[in-house]
Structures are given as structure tokens and as C-alpha cells.
Amino acid sequence: MIYDCAIIGGGPAGLNAALVLGRARRTVALFDNNQPRNAVTHASHGFLTQDGVTPAEFRRIAYEEVLRYPSVEHHGRKVSSVRRTAEGFEITANTGEPVHARKILVTTGLQEILPDITGVTEMYGSSLFNCPYCDGWELRDQPLIVVSDHERIYHLAKLLYGWSQDLVICTHGSSTLTDEQKQQLTSRGIIVTEQKVVAFHGQNGKLEQVEFADGSRISRTGGFITPAWVPQAGFCEELNYEKSELGGIQTNETGRSSIPGLFAAGEAASGGSSQLIMSAAAGSLIAVHINMELTEETFGS
Ligand SMILES: Cc1cc2nc3c(=O)[nH]c(=O)nc-3n(C[C@H](O)[C@H](O)[C@H](O)COP(=O)(O)OP(=O)(O)OC[C@H]3O[C@@H](n4cnc5c(N)ncnc54)[C@H](O)[C@@H]3O)c2cc1C
Structure with missing residues (x-):
């Protein structure tokens, strides 16, 4: 099977992208090893309707909503490498079989060094x-x-x-x-x-x-x-994408990288976000661009 899109990273950026693509009836493999940047905090603030909720509860609600859409599959695994294939990309995780997808959306956020x-x-x-x-x-x-x-x-x-x-x-x-x-x-x-x-x-x-x-x-x-912030996109370095100032994936306003089919959103993208609602919004926006690209490839422009 070739998924329409593999989303790597299930924080607000990846989850909101999965929601939009699931509702657009796209097949999605959502990889996430459940280590979001805000895991250390007891409450997250500033996200309308969820102000003060724990990060764990935020994710529980988000996953419940996203996985209502049957074309979205959750893979609770850490992606270790991504390589190009004739149809798109092959994604290998620390366990299980490799997965194939036409598009990749990287939403792996940042690692903090205190x-x-x-x-x-x-x-x-x-x-x-x-x-x-x-x-x-x-x-x-x-x-x-x-x-x-x-x-x-x-x-x-x-x-x-x-x-x-x-x-x-x-x-x-x-x-x-x-x-x-x-x-x-x-x-x-x-x-x-x-x-x-x-x-x-x-x-x-x-x-x-x-x-x-x-x-x-x-x-x-x-x-x-002020911790140091390190992008977590090393697993797809083999693709040789253009790097952002922080060393992550350089993207334009549509989330496209220098590699056709490779997108990034949220804090994994250049420009970053620094808040949950901004990452979620970026995930939503970039998912729309991915769906448009998939539509044009099959329907024609
Ligand atoms: C202490 C602290 C408090 C904060 N408080 C708030 C707050 O109150 N309000 C607010 O709006 N923001 C807050 N933030 C910021 C917020 O956490 C980030 O802005 C937000 O999490 C970024 O979302 P993201 O989706 O881009 O990345 P993340 O939420 O970091 O999600 C990235 C996901 O990718 C996964 N991942 C990474 N690498 C891989 C891989 N190789 N394979 C599979 N999965 C992978 C991770 O496990 C993680 O689940 C806080 C941050 C910190 C550190």
C-alpha cells in the first residue's frame, strides 16, 4: 500500500494536519513517538477552548478526534530514516515494516537543550x-x-x-x-x-x-x-534538503521544502511557531497545500 501522506510527528502540527487530510479522505500514516516539547509542563495555556489543560489531556482529545477518520492510521513508532522511491518515499521506523507514501510531512518539532x-x-x-x-x-x-x-x-x-x-x-x-x-x-x-x-x-x-x-x-x-533548540529532522537528512538557519528543513509559506513531495510544518519548519495553536494552524494550512498537490497530480490542474 502507498499512503497519500506520511506525517512524522504527532504534536499539534502533525495532528491538525492529520485531521484535515483525514477529513479530505486521504490515507495517512501518522508516526509519533510521543515526546512533545511541552511534556515537562503541568498545564498548557493560550489555546482557545483548551486553556489550562494538561499536555497529556490535550493529546488524548486530539488523538481521539483525529482517529475518528478511518483513513488515518496511528503508528506509535520513531522514524529512523526516509529515502526517495519511484512513487514517493519509503519511511523506516525503529520497529515494524517500512511504509510507503506519496508525500511526507515532517512535524517533529524541536528538541530542547537546557x-x-x-x-x-x-x-x-x-x-x-x-x-x-x-x-x-x-x-x-x-x-x-x-x-x-x-x-x-x-x-x-x-x-x-x-x-x-x-x-x-x-x-x-x-x-x-x-x-x-x-x-x-x-x-x-x-x-x-x-x-x-x-x-x-x-x-x-x-x-x-x-x-x-x-x-x-x-x-x-x-x-x-532560553534553552537551545535543535530540530529533530536528522532521520531524513539522506534526502539532502536545503537547511534552515536552525539546521532544520527550510520551507516556503506553503510548507514545501527544496525536495519535491517533502513538506514541513510547526516548529520543524523554518520560521517555527513556539506555541501550540500556531503549530496546529500551520499543520492545518500545510495539509491543505498537500491535498491540493495530490489533487492536481490525480485530477490535473
Ligand atoms: C515548558 C514548556 C511549556 C510550554 N507551554 C506552552 C503553553 O502553555 N502554550 C503553548 O501554546 N505552547 C507551550 N509550549 C510550546 C509548545 O510545546 C510547542 O510550541 C508545540 O508543542 C510545538 O508543536 P509541534 O507540533 O511543532 O511540535 P511538538 O509538540 O514538539 O511535537 C513533535 C512530535 O514529534 C514527535 N517526534 C519527534 N521525532 C520523531 C520521530 N523521529 N519519529 C516519530 N515521532 C517523532 C515527538 O514525539 C512529538 O510528539 C511550551 C513548551 C515548553 C517547553
Whole structure:
């Protein structure tokens, strides 16, 4: 059997694409190894009708809706390689037989690499986050810290001031802030430090204190960090697609890559998304383009 489309990655981008293609009566093999980027958090916010739901419940509802459409098949497997064939693509996963499809949609999102600071893994998703729009409301008016050696730190600091004015901005050993930026921050009562953070202290994921390299500590109940984001599309590198700035799949506004038949959406695509609803919207849009391409190939243009 040759599926119309293989979707690799069952986060909001892949699931919404599967929903659209299933409703368009396309045969879909949906591969997913169930490791979404937000798995560490207890509640996801900002998705209309699902605000505050757990990530697990979000996926449960989504899978229930998508798998109502009989032409969508769920393959709970990790894809390890993709290669071109005369009819399209052959997809090999860690278990089971290879699957063949006319089109491929990559929606595998991003892998996060957290900074090497003691306690960061325990706190991340509970009191340390990366996106103010996702978790700023829950931390509003609290004593917060921003730890980042990235140049985005100033932007993040400005933004967060809308959620809490009790801010410590820590460049974690780098000199990314200009004198003017430091002045803008300190004139608003924001504490700026260039020290390295060595540990986040607290219990059950709840931040209590931040320890700096000189041994000093400060009390904080939450904060924001900037993980490194690594695309997870290495399994189809053999296709030799043009890469995005992050090293993922370079796409245009229709989700097309430089390889005919290979599409990407959500955070796996260039431009990314950074929120569930944006990935879902991208998945929906790109599925429409895939369906159009399949239609033109069979019906003619
Ligand atoms: C701590 C934290 C909190 C967040 N909170 C929010 C929030 O409150 N609101 C919000 O809108 N967003 C939030 N986000 C962001 C949100 O998680 C992402 O924007 C969203 O998950 C991206 O969707 P996606 O479909 O592009 O990728 P993902 O959701 O990451 O889905 C990718 C899927 O692909 C699968 N996959 C990867 N590789 C393979 C492979 N080789 N084979 C098969 N399957 C594979 C993964 O297992 C995963 O299921 C948060 C993120 C983090 C880290």
C-alpha cells in the first residue's frame, strides 16, 4: 500500500494536519513517538477552548478526534530514516515494516537543550519556563529571574516587565547587554547581574533560591531561561534538503521544502511557531497545500 501522506510527528502540527487530510479522505500514516516539547509542563495555556489543560489531556482529545477518520492510521513508532522511491518515499521506523507514501510531512518539532545549571531540569516546566505568553500569567507579580546568555535577554526582560516588575536579569557570564540597555533596566528598579548562575534551589520543582558563582544567593519563586533548540529532522537528512538557519528543513509559506513531495510544518519548519495553536494552524494550512498537490497530480490542474 502507498499512503497519500506520511506525517512524522504527532504534536499539534502533525495532528491538525492529520485531521484535515483525514477529513479530505486521504490515507495517512501518522508516526509519533510521543515526546512533545511541552511534556515537562503541568498545564498548557493560550489555546482557545483548551486553556489550562494538561499536555497529556490535550493529546488524548486530539488523538481521539483525529482517529475518528478511518483513513488515518496511528503508528506509535520513531522514524529512523526516509529515502526517495519511484512513487514517493519509503519511511523506516525503529520497529515494524517500512511504509510507503506519496508525500511526507515532517512535524517533529524541536528538541530542547537546557543550560548546564544544577536544578534546572527539576524546575523546568514547574517554575522555570521559556515563553512568557505560555506561562507569564501564572508567574505574574512574583519575584522572577531571567537567566540567559543570549542576545534575546533584553527583549525578554522588556516583555516580562508587563507580568512582573520584581525582576533580576542575569546574563549568565556573558556581556550581551549594552550600557544603554542596562541603564534602561536599572532605571526601572530591575536588578542586572552578569554573574554565572550555578544552581537553582527549591523543592518539588518550586524555585526558592538562585545561587551565583560567587556563592551569593537570591530568593526567587520563578523565572525564564532560553534553552537551545535543535530540530529533530536528522532521520531524513539522506534526502539532502536545503537547511534552515536552525539546521532544520527550510520551507516556503506553503510548507514545501527544496525536495519535491517533502513538506514541513510547526516548529520543524523554518520560521517555527513556539506555541501550540500556531503549530496546529500551520499543520492545518500545510495539509491543505498537500491535498491540493495530490489533487492536481490525480485530477490535473
Ligand atoms: C515548558 C514548556 C511549556 C510550554 N507551554 C506552552 C503553553 O502553555 N502554550 C503553548 O501554546 N505552547 C507551550 N509550549 C510550546 C509548545 O510545546 C510547542 O510550541 C508545540 O508543542 C510545538 O508543536 P509541534 O507540533 O511543532 O511540535 P511538538 O509538540 O514538539 O511535537 C513533535 C512530535 O514529534 C514527535 N517526534 C519527534 N521525532 C520523531 C520521530 N523521529 N519519529 C516519530 N515521532 C517523532 C515527538 O514525539 C512529538 O510528539 C511550551 C513548551 C515548553 C517547553
